[in-house]
Amino acid sequence: MPAIYGTETILNPLQESNLSKKGLCDYVINVASGCLHGCTFCYVPSTPVIRARQPHLKDKGIKNPQMDWGDYLIVRENLPEQLENQLSRKRSWKETPAGQGVVLLCSGTDPYQNHQTAAITRTAVQTLLKHKKRVRILTRSPLWLQDLSLLNHPNVTVGMSLPHLEDNLSRQIEPHAPLPSHRLKALRQGRKAGCRLYVAIAPTHPSMDVDTLTRHLEILLTLEPEVLFWEPINARGSNGKRMVAAGLEFANSVMHHHDWAANFVRQWEAIEIAADRLGCRNRLHIWPDPALKNYVESERLETWWYRPTVEPWSVLHQSDTVPGQSCIEHDSSNQLEEVNVYNNLI
Ligand code: SF4
Numbered sequence: 320m321p322a323i324y325g326t327e328t329i330l331n332p333l334q335e336s337n338l339s340k341k342g343l344c345d346y347v348i349n350v351a352s353g354c355l356h357g358c359t360f361c362y363v364p365s366t367p368v369i370r371a372r373q374p375h376l377k378d379k380g381i382k383n384p385q386m387d388w389g390d391y392l393i394v395r396e397n398l399p400e401q402l403e404n405q406l407s408r409k410r411s412w413k414e415t416p417a418g419q420g421v422v423l424l425c426s427g428t429d430p431y432q433n434h435q436t437a438a439i440t441r442t443a444v445q446t447l448l449k450h451k452k453r454v455r456i457l458t459r460s461p462l463w464l465q466d467l468s469l470l471n472h473p474n475v476t477v478g479m480s481l482p483h484l485e486d487n488l489s490r491q492i493e494p495h496a497p498l499p500s501h502r503l504k505a506l507r508q509g510r511k512a513g514c515r516l517y518v519a520i521a522p523t524h525p526s527m528d529v530d531t532l533t534r535h536l537e538i539l540l541t542l543e544p545e546v547l548f549w550e551p552i553n554a555r556g557s558n559g560k561r562m563v564a565a566g567l568e569f570a571n572s573v574m575h576h577h578d579w580a581a582n583f584v585r586q587w588e589a590i591e592i593a594a595d596r597l598g599c600r601n602r603l604h605i606w607p608d609p610a611l612k613n614y615v616e617s618e619r620l621e622t623w624w625y626r627p628t629v630e631p632w633s634v635l636h637q638s639d640t641v642p643g644q645s646c647i648e649h650d651s652s653n654q655l656e657e658v659n660v661y662n663n664l665i
Contacts, residue, residue, distance in 0.1 A: 369384050
């Protein structure tokens with residue numbers, strides 16, 4: 320089916336978020352409805368963000384906003400102006416210990432999936448930095464490299480989802496996203512340029528064990544990421560059906576709640592062992608799912624909820640750098656000192 324493109328307007332693009340639970344942010348901005356990457360595991364289409372907006376999306380010509388995920392992109396064309404209006408009016412700013420007042424682009428789409436969303440993202444980041452806000456970019460696309468002069472900023476951290484480096488498997492799991500090897504290359508370029516980086520090792524597929532996770536972590540550590548977020552693949556809502564429809568046999572092994580939880584616990588242990596082997600446990604940030612509560616001691620789960628990351632936001636608050644004009648090198652010696660950060664995301 321050919322992709323459906325369209326535009327929509329939005330009144331208040333900056334939305335408060337509870338993703339501080341995962342140490343990610345206190346606010347989110349989504350530059351579009353829909354996402355052309357069409358990752359089979361994506362559970363955005365099962366969330367109220369899409370479910371509650373089905374009539375609106377159907378008016379745009381999308382027959383089944385859940386099962387047609389990946390085949391439509393409705394960009395929020397007036398977002399930059401509305402964001403400026405919203406920030407100019409705003410008198411208070413939410414800043415939780417785990418969310419750090421950070422604004423995430425994006426939680427329900429990829430901010431750099433194509434040149435159209437990239438243009439909106441670029442203006443949104445410029446506006447946020449002008450208003451001295453902290454920004455977290457989360458993407459699967461190397462297009463962010465076009466904005467290096469803007470994103471190489473102490474109040475910006477750029478993350479890419481890189482759950483594995485299996486390009487062939489990736490074509491089944493996330494058929495239209497840039498290849499993992501291309502993402503790795505982009506992160507290397509970002510590292511070389513001096514950007515603050517993080518990696519979302521998410522979602523890992525069930526066949527990854529201690530040794531494969533160790534090898535993967537070993538490669539990721541060469542990027543010197545400030546934090547490594549982790550969660551395994553979930554099969555819930557329409558995403559389980561989409562994974563099975565894509566021929567992903569492993570989806571059947573995590574389709575039932577008990578099997579999913581058992582896999583979660585097994586891989587959680589495995590990635591911690593892998594991180595211990597490589598001495599990077601302090602940079603590992605687990606995203607435990609609340610649905611694990613009958614499988615994992617509550618204390619262990621609560622350790623991770625609303626926990627700040629080791630990212631050095633406190634050191635880097637409020638830069639006077641003009642967005643897109645220059646960059647201030649941050650002091651990476653402080654970045655791992657305070658141990659004390661946020662779901663599909665992308
Ligand atoms: S997981 Fe992220 S990149 Fe993939 S389809 Fe969902 S929103 Fe897009």
